[in-house]
Amino acid sequence: MGALNEGRFNVELENGVTLGGCVELGLEREPETVAIEDAVKVLLQGLGEDINREGLRKTPLRVAKALREGTRGYREKVKDIVQGALFPEAGLESGIGYAGGAGGLVVVRDLDLFSYCESCLLPFLVKCHIGYVPSGHQVVGLSKLSRVADVFAKRLQDPQRLADEVCSALQHSIKPAGVAVVLQCSHIHFPSFESAFLESNHCGWAKMLVSSGSGVFENEKADIWGNFLSLLKFRAINVEKIHLRDSADKCWCPSQTTSKIGPANSGMTSAVASILRSLGEDPSRKELLGTPTRFVKWLMNFKNSNLEMKLNGFVLGRTDTLKSTYYDEHIHSELNLSFWSQCEHHLLPFHGVVHIGYIYTEAVNPIGKSLLQSIVHFHGFKLQVQERLTRQIAETASSLLGGDVMVVVEAHHTCMVSRGIEKFGSNTATVAVLGRFSTDQTARAKFLQTIPNSTTTGG
Amino acid sequence: MGALNEGRFNVELENGVTLGGCVELGLEREPETVAIEDAVKVLLQGLGEDINREGLRKTPLRVAKALREGTRGYREKVKDIVQGALFPEAGLESGIGYAGGAGGLVVVRDLDLFSYCESCLLPFLVKCHIGYVPSGHQVVGLSKLSRVADVFAKRLQDPQRLADEVCSALQHSIKPAGVAVVLQCSHIHFPSFESAFLESNHCGWAKMLVSSGSGVFENEKADIWGNFLSLLKFRAINVEKIHLRDSADKCWCPSQTTSKIGPANSGMTSAVASILRSLGEDPSRKELLGTPTRFVKWLMNFKNSNLEMKLNGFVLGRTDTLKSTYYDEHIHSELNLSFWSQCEHHLLPFHGVVHIGYIYTEAVNPIGKSLLQSIVHFHGFKLQVQERLTRQIAETASSLLGGDVMVVVEAHHTCMVSRGIEKFGSNTATVAVLGRFSTDQTARAKFLQTIPNSTTTGG
Numbered sequence: 001m002g003a004l005n006e007g008r009f010n011v012e013l014e015n016g017v018t019l020g021g022c023v024e025l026g027l028e029r030e031p032e033t034v035a036i037e038d039a040v041k042v043l044l045q046g047l048g049e050d051i052n053r054e055g056l057r058k059t060p061l062r063v064a065k066a067l068r069e070g071t072r073g074y075r076e077k078v079k080d081i082v083q084g085a086l087f088p089e090a091g092l093e094s095g096i097g098y099a100g101g102a103g104g105l106v107v108v109r110d111l112d113l114f115s116y117c118e119s120c121l122l123p124f125l126v127k128c129h130i131g132y133v134p135s136g137h138q139v140v141g142l143s144k145l146s147r148v149a150d151v152f153a154k155r156l157q158d159p160q161r162l163a164d165e166v167c168s169a170l171q172h173s174i175k176p177a178g179v180a181v182v183l184q185c186s187h188i189h190f191p192s193f194e195s196a197f198l199e200s201n202h203c204g205w206a207k208m209l210v211s212s213g214s215g216v217f218e219n220e221k222a223d224i225w226g227n228f229l230s231l232l233k234f235r236a237i238n239v240e241k242i243h244l245r246d247s248a249d250k251c252w253c254p255s256q257t258t259s260k261i262g263p264a265n266s267g268m269t270s271a272v273a274s275i276l277r278s279l280g281e282d283p284s285r286k287e288l289l290g291t292p293t294r295f296v297k298w299l300m301n302f303k304n305s306n307l308e309m310k311l312n313g314f315v316l317g318r319t320d321t322l323k324s325t326y327y328d329e330h331i332h333s334e335l336n337l338s339f340w341s342q343c344e345h346h347l348l349p350f351h352g353v354v355h356i357g358y359i360y361t362e363a364v365n366p367i368g369k370s371l372l373q374s375i376v377h378f379h380g381f382k383l384q385v386q387e388r389l390t391r392q393i394a395e396t397a398s399s400l401l402g403g404d405v406m407v408v409v410e411a412h413h414t415c416m417v418s419r420g421i422e423k424f425g426s427n428t429a430t431v432a433v434l435g436r437f438s439t440d441q442t443a444r445a446k447f448l449q450t451i452p453n454s455t456t457t458g459g
Numbered sequence: 460m461g462a463l464n465e466g467r468f469n470v471e472l473e474n475g476v477t478l479g480g481c482v483e484l485g486l487e488r489e490p491e492t493v494a495i496e497d498a499v500k501v502l503l504q505g506l507g508e509d510i511n512r513e514g515l516r517k518t519p520l521r522v523a524k525a526l527r528e529g530t531r532g533y534r535e536k537v538k539d540i541v542q543g544a545l546f547p548e549a550g551l552e553s554g555i556g557y558a559g560g561a562g563g564l565v566v567v568r569d570l571d572l573f574s575y576c577e578s579c580l581l582p583f584l585v586k587c588h589i590g591y592v593p594s595g596h597q598v599v600g601l602s603k604l605s606r607v608a609d610v611f612a613k614r615l616q617d618p619q620r621l622a623d624e625v626c627s628a629l630q631h632s633i634k635p636a637g638v639a640v641v642l643q644c645s646h647i648h649f650p651s652f653e654s655a656f657l658e659s660n661h662c663g664w665a666k667m668l669v670s671s672g673s674g675v676f677e678n679e680k681a682d683i684w685g686n687f688l689s690l691l692k693f694r695a696i697n698v699e700k701i702h703l704r705d706s707a708d709k710c711w712c713p714s715q716t717t718s719k720i721g722p723a724n725s726g727m728t729s730a731v732a733s734i735l736r737s738l739g740e741d742p743s744r745k746e747l748l749g750t751p752t753r754f755v756k757w758l759m760n761f762k763n764s765n766l767e768m769k770l771n772g773f774v775l776g777r778t779d780t781l782k783s784t785y786y787d788e789h790i791h792s793e794l795n796l797s798f799w800s801q802c803e804h805h806l807l808p809f810h811g812v813v814h815i816g817y818i819y820t821e822a823v824n825p826i827g828k829s830l831l832q833s834i835v836h837f838h839g840f841k842l843q844v845q846e847r848l849t850r851q852i853a854e855t856a857s858s859l860l861g862g863d864v865m866v867v868v869e870a871h872h873t874c875m876v877s878r879g880i881e882k883f884g885s886n887t888a889t890v891a892v893l894g895r896f897s898t899d900q901t902a903r904a905k906f907l908q909t910i911p912n913s914t915t916t917g918g
Contacts, residue, residue, distance in 0.1 A: 054546060054547050055546050055547075058543070084517070087513060087514050087804075087844065088513050088514075089844065089846050089847060090847070090850070091850070092850065092853075092854065092891075092893070093854060095854075095857065095862060095893055095894065096862075096893065096894055096897055096898075097853075097891065097892050097893035097894060097896065097897040098890075098891065098892050098897055099846075099849060099850035099853055099854075099866075099891030099892070099893070100846045100847055100849070100850035100891070101846065103892075104846055104849060104850060104889060104890055104891045104892075105888075105889065105890040106845075106846060106887070106888075106889050106890075107887060107888040107889070107890075108885060108886075108887050109885065109886055109887065109888065110882075110884045110885050110886060111882050111885050112882065112883075112884060112885075134846065139844065139846045141804060142845070142872060142874075142875060142887055143874065143875055143878070143880045143882075146875070146880055146882055146885070147880065223900040223903070223904075226900070226904060227890070227900075227903055227904070227907060230904065230907040230908065230910075231867070231888045231890070231907065233912045345546075345600060385546070385548065385598065386565075386601070387548050387558075387559050387560065387563055387565060387593065387598045388548060388549070388559055390558060390559070390563060391549070391550070391551065391558035391559035391563060394551075394556075394558055395551065395552060395554075395558075398554065403554060403555075407558075408690070413601060415601075415602065416601060416602055416605070419602070421602045421605055421606065422881070423569075423570050423571065423602075423605055424571075424883075424884075425569045425571055425883075425884075426567060426568065426569050426570050426571075426605070427567075427568055427569060428565070428566060428567050428568065428601055429564075429565075429566040429568065429690045430563060430564065430565050430566070431557075431563055431564040431565075431566075431686070431690070432551075432556065432557065432558030432559070432563045433556050433557050433558070433562075433563075434551070434554055434555065434556035434558070435554065435555055435556060437556065438555055438556040438557055439555075441682040441685070441686075444682070444686055445682075445685060445686070445689065448686060448689040448690065449689065451689075453692045454692075
């Protein structure tokens with residue numbers, strides 16, 4: 001093994017990832033990656049963080065790698081994917097009609113993808129459905145429909161443009177009689193730090209359904225659209241109700257509607273503009289003009305400041321009466337307290353629900369759900385890891401509730417989806433047990449049984 | 460760009476896949492890959508196929524790449540994945556209990572993986588749940604639990620050994636207080652060509668639930684197992700009912716129970732043994748002794764022989780009366796006819812249901828569901844692509860049903876999961892329309908409306 005190969009091997013070990021028999025070619029040494037790392041350091045410092053603390057030390061590199069891998073579509077070519085995967089396939093041998101490589105509609109449903117919102121730089125989830133009508137006696141390998149869609153998903157996108165680009169690329173590379181694309185997109189919707197304390201039942205996702213068609217699907221009133229949607233089992237959805245290409249709806253990104261954009265730290269916005277450039281984008285492109293400011297505004301929700309006083313204010317302000325959702329002799333459960341947080345390893349959101357159980361004795365003053373919700377928000381709105389969030393909530397709750405406290409946090413982590421791992425359905429739970437819960441299995445089991453089966457907020 | 464890099468670039472174009480900024484290092488030129496290609500050619504010839512026909516020309520290479528990528532776990536090290544992803548994390552600041560990096564249970568649920576059955580070489584699906592109890596004031600990055608599980612999934616496996624190896628590897632690399640692994644495994648269960656015609660309602664999946672524990676999870680009766688399973692929301696499942704390590708259950712693989720193993724083509728079994736060696740396995744390992752024979756026996760279900768006579772035999776033998784599941788004026792629908800087939804591009808199973816609609820007139824003799832089911836099986840049991848299968852079923856049905864026929868095939872493709880693409884939830888639909896269905900949108904829509912919403916066979 002020569003020196004060059006050994007160098008590569010070391011890179012591989014550092015990354016800790018080997019993908020399908022290939023070794024990373026030092027992505028992390030490329031100037032674009034280094035530039036993003038530097039920009040992320042500026043952002044972390046803007047948040048008041050110590051960039052040398054253990055949990056954050058490698059965060060700039062992790063963020064840079066995730067962003068570059070997550071936008072690798074800029075460096076991929078559809079032609080390279082489709083060529084070699086077009087197969088001759090006969091049509092009908094006789095008779096009138098359409099089948100096989102001459103007109104037999106092919107539909108691939110429920111492809112899970114993710115993309116990056118060009119308006120705020122956060123990843124969004126895409127459930128992708130593709131149909132095409134073969135012509136010229138050829139069909140394309142089914143997996144290539146997914147791979148081509150991924151080329152455009154792995155860029156900074158807007159749902160409608162994503163649908164249009166996938167449709168157009170498939171039309172030009174396969175040259176079928178027509179292509180139809182339907183995308184169900186889900187964009188995480190964080191409340192701001194301030195509004196989280198005020199609004200309850202905040203809706204966690206902005207959703208959008210878009211479609212695009214070419215060839216025989218060009219006219220969205222064509223019969224074949226009805227057949228395609230019927231095969232998607234979207235029977236309740238009228239074709240006309242799908243968001244159409246030319247409608248003038250405003251941007252779906254929640255960052256566009258929440259609070260007007262005021263001034264943001266210019267060093268931080270410059271850093272985000274530099275990230276955009278490093279990804280191969282033009283920060284002066286119309287749709288990207290406000291992106292750095294929006295991203296920074298959003299990030300500042302997680303500023304590391306002394307919020308203790310703020311929490312105390314809420315403690316004093318909220319003296320609502322006890323409304324436990326569960327009461328079993330001595331065990332109270334407060335279930336489904338929503339939380340929002342930001343993973344400090346990847347600067348990506350994680351969110352879900354918190355369940356708090358405590359043992360009620362005469363010495364304990366029961367406290368209201370809204371106070372516990374405030375404690376949850378207080379610890380959520382910073383750079384976090386779920387294990388620490390769980391412990392901190394338990395400790396704060398314990399100081400108010402007499403020491404016998406159990407906390408379960410259930411969460412979806414964007415970093416489990418929007419990186420190489422791409423585990424779409426996965427979710428996590430963490431537990432802290434304090435006082436009598438740590439020795440009393442019956443108490444633990446009783447509390448755990450009060451947690452409903454589906455509490456996690458799906459995409 | 461030097462000559463070496465250009466060579467790599469060409470490989471990349473040929474593969475049509477670029478993964479996260481890394482370029483494949485000519486996996487397809489490695490001697491192991493070439494050896495598998497040669498073995499696959501022997502298998503295709505044993506099936507009576509022309510290895511030079513267009514759809515099969517690259518099949519040996521595709522199979523070789525998929526198998527080597529799908530068993531890349533043999534070439535990965537857990538230490539490389541975990542090191543650099545262990546983070547210091549405090550436990551409780553005061554008081555009695557467990558939280559954070561000192562005893563706070565962490566659970567990652569619903570990781571979708573796939574593995575290869577060592578008994579028959581087919582991929583099986585794994586829904587993986589992992590729990591661990593941090594100790595020593597450190598936690599591991601959540602995604603690493605998935606990556607480590609994947610190292611062992613990407614090998615020839617048995618569910619229990621997979622669970623044990625993942626558990627042991629996490630215990631040794633993270634050194635926590637304990638690790639628990641629960642796997643829900645689903646193995647495709649094909650009927651043989653012969654039995655498919657005789658059995659109706661064949662169950663498509665063999666399922667198995669296994670668990671493994673170390674440290675505080677070593678004793679499967681420990682309280683913490685109850686807490687862990689409660690967090691998995693497996694409340695109906697008793698811990699004792701989970702398949703335990705030391706129980707002497709026989710192998711779960713359906714190929715072990717279907718038909719006794721008789722002699723198989725020795726050239727083909729030698730070819731499979733050579734594949735095992737090329738993957739880095741020892742074909743004389745006890746669990747692998749019968750694997751080549753079982754794989755060949757299974758593959759021979761898809762032998763390209765003249766089965767026309769066989770079909771005719773069934774046509775004559777089955778004259779049961781008409782039992783349409785749907786009747787609308789003139790349109791009959793026969794729904795959910797199960798099919799099993801083998802993707803000719805990847806030598807991997809695809810299976811699902813077929814729906815056949817036809818227009819009934821006085822000139823048409825209605826035919827029974829079992830005859831249509833026989834037609835479906837007849838066209839399914841060969842090397843296929845879904846588009847062709849759909850057309851062939853439509854053409855055969857049309858010759859019996861008067862020419863106005865519409866066919867929808869809904870399928871799950873193993874090749875959409877058990878390769879780099881890993882799209883676990885995806886499924887496909889293909890359509891053929893003959894005669895009046897090709898011009899009458901109302902007839903098409905009526906037939907499509909009769910197809911139930913959930914007809915595809917899940918994993």
